[in-house]
Amino acid sequence: xxxxxxxxxxxxxxxxxxxxxxxxxxxxxxxxxxxxxxxxxxxxxxxxxxxxxxxxxxxxxxxxxxxxxxxxxxxxxxxxxxxxxxxxxxxxxxxxxxxxxxxxxxxxxxxxxxxxxxxxxxxxxxxxxxxxxxxxxxxxxxxxxxxxxxxxxxxxxxxxxxxxxxxxxxxxxxxxxxxxxxxxxxxxxxxxxxxxxxxxxxxxxxxxxxxxxxxxxxxxxxxxxxxxxxxxxxxxxxxxxxxxxxxxxxxxxxxxxxxxxxxxxxxxxxxxxxxxxxxxxxxx
Amino acid sequence: xxxxxxxxxxxxxxxxxxxxxxxxxxxxxxxxxxxxxxxxxxxxxxxxxxxxxxxxxxxxxxxxxxxxxxxxxxxxxxxxxxxxxxxxxxxxxxxxxxxxxxxxxxxxxxxxxxxxxxxxxxxxxxxxxxxxxxxxxxxxxxxxxxxxxxxxxxxxxxxxxxxxxxxxxxxxxxxxxxxxxxxxxxxxxxxxxxxxxxxxxxxxxxxxxxxxxxxxxxxxx
Numbered sequence: 413x414x415x416x417x418x419x420x421x422x423x424x425x426x427x428x429x430x431x432x433x434x435x436x437x438x439x440x441x442x443x444x445x446x447x448x449x450x451x452x453x454x455x456x457x458x459x460x461x462x463x464x465x466x467x468x469x470x471x472x473x474x475x476x477x478x479x480x481x482x483x484x485x486x487x488x489x490x491x492x493x494x495x496x497x498x499x500x501x502x503x504x505x506x507x508x509x510x511x512x513x514x515x516x517x518x519x520x521x522x523x524x525x526x527x528x529x530x531x532x533x534x535x536x537x538x539x540x541x542x543x544x545x546x547x548x549x550x551x552x553x554x555x556x557x558x559x560x561x562x563x564x565x566x567x568x569x570x571x572x573x574x575x576x577x578x579x580x581x582x583x584x585x586x587x588x589x590x591x592x593x594x595x596x597x598x599x600x601x602x603x604x605x606x607x608x609x610x611x612x613x614x615x616x617x618x619x620x621x622x623x624x625x626x627x628x629x630x631x632x633x634x635x636x637x638x639x640x641x642x643x644x645x646x647x648x649x650x651x652x653x654x655x656x657x658x659x660x661x662x663x664x665x666x667x668x669x670x671x672x673x674x675x676x677x678x679x680x681x682x683x684x685x686x687x688x689x690x691x692x693x694x695x696x
Numbered sequence: 697x698x699x700x701x702x703x704x705x706x707x708x709x710x711x712x713x714x715x716x717x718x719x720x721x722x723x724x725x726x727x728x729x730x731x732x733x734x735x736x737x738x739x740x741x742x743x744x745x746x747x748x749x750x751x752x753x754x755x756x757x758x759x760x761x762x763x764x765x766x767x768x769x770x771x772x773x774x775x776x777x778x779x780x781x782x783x784x785x786x787x788x789x790x791x792x793x794x795x796x797x798x799x800x801x802x803x804x805x806x807x808x809x810x811x812x813x814x815x816x817x818x819x820x821x822x823x824x825x826x827x828x829x830x831x832x833x834x835x836x837x838x839x840x841x842x843x844x845x846x847x848x849x850x851x852x853x854x855x856x857x858x859x860x861x862x863x864x865x866x867x868x869x870x871x872x873x874x875x876x877x878x879x880x881x882x883x884x885x886x887x888x889x890x891x892x893x894x895x896x897x898x899x900x901x902x903x904x905x906x907x908x909x910x911x912x913x914x915x916x917x
Contacts, residue, residue, distance in 0.1 A: 476874070477897060620832050658878060660837060662828040663783050668839045670876055672895070684759030684905050688895040690841060690876040 449621045462527035462568035464519040465493030475691030510541030527568045535560035560586040580612035609634040622661040667693040744782040749914030757904040768796040768817035769906040786827035813854030820847045842875030871900025889913040
């Protein structure tokens with residue numbers, strides 16, 4: 413399981429090599445006039461913010477070592493902006509190991525100082541498809557199914573050009589079918605099978621046109637494993653998380669992100685509470 | 697602490713450049729766009745080149761091997777070299793030695809008998825790195841992802857490897873690591889120096905992951 417991030421690392425290496433010789437092209441006048449910083453619609457981070465991609469904009473992200481349920485182990489995500497503030501996304505890295513997932517987001521309040529986004533996802537995992545698990549784990553998982561539906565409401569506020577505040581409220585419905593207590597733990601350890609309600613406050617400090625410092629916390633006030641029997645609650649001390657990171661525009665259409673997480677779940681996933689994560693995003 | 701200083705430096709340098717940034721929703725003045733266009737060639741010229749950096753720092757392990765505490769990092773020194781293209785993309789290599797330290801710790805046999813032992817470890821780390829240099833006014837923010845090998849020398853005194861979940865492994869233990877990191881560099885003529893960190897995410901179960909804060913000094917040609 414610890415090798416699960418290799419496809420994402422390979423994608424990062426190939427993509428990085430492909431753009432190695434590409435000097436930053438001159439920006440068209442129209443783009444420059446529309447703003448060329450990390451708060452502009454073409455460059456704004458859609459992760460944990462109220463923003464979505466502009467119409468007909470593709471995004472591909474490759475990363476690894478994440479601890480959030482959407483980017484745990486590896487990310488190879490593809491996102492498309494449909495227009496009217498709507499975007500669709502899927503993490504192919506999770507799908508490739510048997511965890512099908514898809515999500516949609518709608519940026520429905522778009523004002524100068526305040527923005528709001530609603531997001532809905534659907535996850536389905538079938539134990540038999542989980543080919544990357546070790547033989548013993550695969551045998552345990554073979555008879556179970558997990559369904560997860562995350563519902564998210566995220567607000568963002570940009571009081572000035574160097575600061576942005578974000579606040580997310582998320583409800584994750586998760587249900588594990590046909591699970592033994594051992595299988596329960598395999599899905600709940602990484603929080604994929606955890607029913608949860610949490611808030612995610614955060615702030616971004618734009619320290620330059622091309623770089624932002626980001627700080628987020630995940631603060632659950634209800635976490636439980638919902639299986640065949642009665643729900644079993646999981647205490648806060650096992651589910652909270654904080655992260656600090658940097659996001660930069662490497663060159664036009666290429667963004668990098670490195671984060672340091674401190675989270676109890678990281679101990680279970682990677683053997684250390686304090687752990688890094690990284691991601692490269694391409695917006696052609 | 698070094699990371700905090702690096703962030704503070706980046707923050708301070710960012711304020712100098714902030715005048716060129718547009719509001720998120722508002723149009724950017726033509727003069728600002730022109731200044732950004734003027735700055736682009738100067739920025740590209742400063743990124744391209746071959747650099748050789750001596751590294752020195754301190755590393756700490758971030759996890760245990762079940763109940764066993766190993767400290768194979770500690771004082772660390774080595775070399776980091778690479779070539780940066782004008783786009784900012786950098787291909788490099790790194791090698792460093794960590795002196796590690798001894799950790800005296802308690803143990804317990806399956807039958808419940810308590811004992812004490814000492815685990816003495818150190819490590820050699822090396823590999824290739826992909827990176828990207830991002831200009832921050834007078835400074836350069838370097839994102840880096842290393843992929844390499846760790847050789848951890850170990851000596852368990854007062855216990856046996858099998859008792860401590862090392863199985864039949866012998867010293868040194870070899871393992872693959874991923875090492876994401878960030879450095880904030882100050883290029884000044886041929887000189888280049890700065891502060892940074894890297895996190896060695898170890899794949900092998902018997903080598904603990906570690907966080908290493910680093911001082912970098914060298915030349916850029």
